[in-house]
Amino acid sequence: MKDRIINWRRELHQIPEPSGKEFRTKEYIMGQLKNMGLSPVEVGETGVYADTGKNPKVALRADMDALPIDEENDIPYRSTHPGMMHACGHDAHMAMVLGAGYMLAEEKIPARLIFQPSEETIPGGAKKLIELGVLDGIERIFGLHVDPTLERGKIASRKGVMMACSDEFEVEIKGKGGHGAYPHKTRDPIFISSLIITSLQGIVSRNVSPFSPVVISIGKIEGGNAFNIIPERVKFYGTVRTLKPDVKEFVKERIFGVINGIAGTHGAEARIEYRDGYPALVNHPDEVRTIEEESRGLFEYVEMEHPSMGGEDFSYYLEHVKGAFAFLGIRNEEKGIVYPLHSPRFEVDEEVLLPGAVLLTRLVRRYEDKKD
Numbered sequence: 001m002k003d004r005i006i007n008w009r010r011e012l013h014q015i016p017e018p019s020g021k022e023f024r025t026k027e028y029i030m031g032q033l034k035n036m037g038l039s040p041v042e043v044g045e046t047g048v049y050a051d052t053g054k055n056p057k058v059a060l061r062a063d064m065d066a067l068p069i070d071e072e073n074d075i076p077y078r079s080t081h082p083g084m085m086h087a088c089g090h091d092a093h094m095a096m097v098l099g100a101g102y103m104l105a106e107e108k109i110p111a112r113l114i115f116q117p118s119e120e121t122i123p124g125g126a127k128k129l130i131e132l133g134v135l136d137g138i139e140r141i142f143g144l145h146v147d148p149t150l151e152r153g154k155i156a157s158r159k160g161v162m163m164a165c166s167d168e169f170e171v172e173i174k175g176k177g178g179h180g181a182y183p184h185k186t187r188d189p190i191f192i193s194s195l196i197i198t199s200l201q202g203i204v205s206r207n208v209s210p211f212s213p214v215v216i217s218i219g220k221i222e223g224g225n226a227f228n229i230i231p232e233r234v235k236f237y238g239t240v241r242t243l244k245p246d247v248k249e250f251v252k253e254r255i256f257g258v259i260n261g262i263a264g265t266h267g268a269e270a271r272i273e274y275r276d277g278y279p280a281l282v283n284h285p286d287e288v289r290t291i292e293e294e295s296r297g298l299f300e301y302v303e304m305e306h307p308s309m310g311g312e313d314f315s316y317y318l319e320h321v322k323g324a325f326a327f328l329g330i331r332n333e334e335k336g337i338v339y340p341l342h343s344p345r346f347e348v349d350e351e352v353l354l355p356g357a358v359l360l361t362r363l364v365r366r367y368e369d370k371k372d
Ligand code: NI
Pocket: 088, 089, 090, 119, 145
């Protein structure tokens, strides 16, 4: 079983695909599910689910997409798709759910295996899959995400909010270009953007309570062509992380206020495109306890002290059914497995894959055994 799961992970690692374009991945998963004697059902363009028995009550979810990163690992199962890499461990997630499905199917224990596309890109695949009915008849759902900051052998989760609401925004400041020597004849969008970007941090530090975590990060700025030309426009792009819906709405409103206010003050125009992202991931406490209990003998359970400011569209499932999400430790300094998620040198300690799959089967059994 261990070799089988590692092999699935390695084969998937070689065919990473972007969000929403997981066609080969879907074919591969469907092939493996059919080999187990299951009848996979396609959902949407690239999603798949399969039931290991009749009327399952528990679902296990794996995400399928990879990232536009050039892999720098020198390994025999390196990515064969140039510029794409499974640098977030979704290959490992799929392999573990396949492994759990294999074991559950052999024992004739019903579970729904959900392979979900497009976790990395807003609006995400989860919402669409739910609309298409993947949770019909399901009462509970579980998901794992590998975590290279956590030692191999540990598993971490948290009752209540575990991950942040993650929004994105795109801003264009339209000023008036001109010669760098005569700034008074322009409306300098670089100067104005710099004031806006600085002031956005004032929302975090001056507008929101220090007891409500908020992150605003600008990750990209575009504008200008030469050292002595003031450009016509500047664009910048950012992400917003919050933990509560009311704080998110307040921060969103303030972002519009600050940007429009400062642009207006300096005679420029602002165009803001704000994209609401995934809601905060809120675990159901009893199901977190289940993960803790069922981890015994497989992993050391750690209750996270505070939520992660990362985002996950697993949050949508938890708005519909009970369940919980957990981080599975894959860090191994001896093997050099220390690189963060989304790094071109990200790796997974594959020793966790079998116990991870076994844990998933235990989570299903816990609720299926109780059924009459
Ligand atoms: Ni991920």
